[in-house]
Amino acid sequence: MLCLGSALTFGIAGCDSNKMPGQPGSGKLKTVATTGMIADLVLAIGGDHIAMTQLIGAGVDPHLYKPIRDDIVQVLGSDLVFYNGLLLEGRMAELFARASTADRRVLALSDAIPAEKHMSEPGTDATDPHIWMDVSMWSIATHSIEQVLSTALPDHVSEFQERGESLRKRLDALDRQGLAALSSVPIHQRVLITSHDAFQYFGRRYGIEVQGIQGMSTASEAGLQRIPELLDLIIARSVKAVFRESSVAGKLIEALVEGAASRGYQLKVGEELFSDALGPRGSGADSYIGMMEHNFREISTALGGEWQN
Numbered sequence: 001m002l003c004l005g006s007a008l009t010f011g012i013a014g015c016d017s018n019k020m021p022g023q024p025g026s027g028k029l030k031t032v033a034t035t036g037m038i039a040d041l042v043l044a045i046g047g048d049h050i051a052m053t054q055l056i057g058a059g060v061d062p063h064l065y066k067p068i069r070d071d072i073v074q075v076l077g078s079d080l081v082f083y084n085g086l087l088l089e090g091r092m093a094e095l096f097a098r099a100s101t102a103d104r105r106v107l108a109l110s111d112a113i114p115a116e117k118h119m120s121e122p123g124t125d126a127t128d129p130h131i132w133m134d135v136s137m138w139s140i141a142t143h144s145i146e147q148v149l150s151t152a153l154p155d156h157v158s159e160f161q162e163r164g165e166s167l168r169k170r171l172d173a174l175d176r177q178g179l180a181a182l183s184s185v186p187i188h189q190r191v192l193i194t195s196h197d198a199f200q201y202f203g204r205r206y207g208i209e210v211q212g213i214q215g216m217s218t219a220s221e222a223g224l225q226r227i228p229e230l231l232d233l234i235i236a237r238s239v240k241a242v243f244r245e246s247s248v249a250g251k252l253i254e255a256l257v258e259g260a261a262s263r264g265y266q267l268k269v270g271e272e273l274f275s276d277a278l279g280p281r282g283s284g285a286d287s288y289i290g291m292m293e294h295n296f297r298e299i300s301t302a303l304g305g306e307w308q309n
């Protein structure tokens with residue numbers, strides 16, 4: 001089963017396996033997206049004019065994801081491909097280069113974000129790929145989705161524009177809710193400690209210092225040496241909680257909690273955060289908006305702030 005488009009928030013059925021999407025007669029654009037965060041946006045704008053195949057499912061780490069044979073078939077049989085770029089899907093770069101032809105648009109949403117908004121991965125020259133963690137930036141990317149769909153199906157331009165605008169309104173409201181939630185955390189306790197560095201854009205937008213334990217990559221084993229330094233920070237700033245991430249192993253978080261306990265400091269583990277993938281269906285974090293609401297709520301409340309829905 002390859003058709004995993006979420007779009008639950010938007011109430012659109014984007015997956016229709018009985019028809020042959022993209023084939024003459026169906027009238028639907030056969031569309032592929034890598035992550036759920038991307039599929040959700042594309043479905044919200046494309047609605048029933050597209051048939052969505054999402055390649056990387058809930059809880060799966062895109063940094064390490066290697067395309068399987070079916071993914072290659074889906075991509076090479078599609079009309080449009082949307083991916084994040086900035087090497088988030090590092091092992092798929094070759095496939096996307098191959099798939100980009102005169103007849104098939106292959107679009108990296110990160111290309112829609114002005115370069116001056118990009119951040120570097122700590123200690124490297126590489127650009128941080130986690131752009132969706134700043135809702136105002138993800139909202140900018142909706143314009144290029146709208147444009148690409150409008151070029152592909154010019155008869156439906158006004159529909160795509162309307163949906164794009166209504167989506168941006170919802171994202172703007174979400175962004176404001178996030179700003180309010182994080183600003184309710186006492187200022188000296190605004191430190192977000194989590195498994196990997198997925199939250200840099202989040203931290204910059206919503207005003208919280210971010211410490212990733214194992215760096216940008218989810219594969220790194222280098223985190224253990226940071227534990228003593230992080231414990232000093234936690235105790236000095238009275239940080240109440242640290243967080244696991246759904247698509248990353250949580251061993252280092254446990255090491256922090258144990259380390260804190262041995263120094264007589266009780267550190268909580270907050271609810272799991274969703275960074276690089278949506279939550280499973282029915283979890284409430286199974287759409288982009290749901291995922292970010294979950295993160296705003298859990299981070300702000302565990303650190304001593306409030307969340308108002």
Ligand SMILES: [Zn+2]
Pocket residue numbers: 063130196197198216218275276
């Ligand atoms: Zn990541």
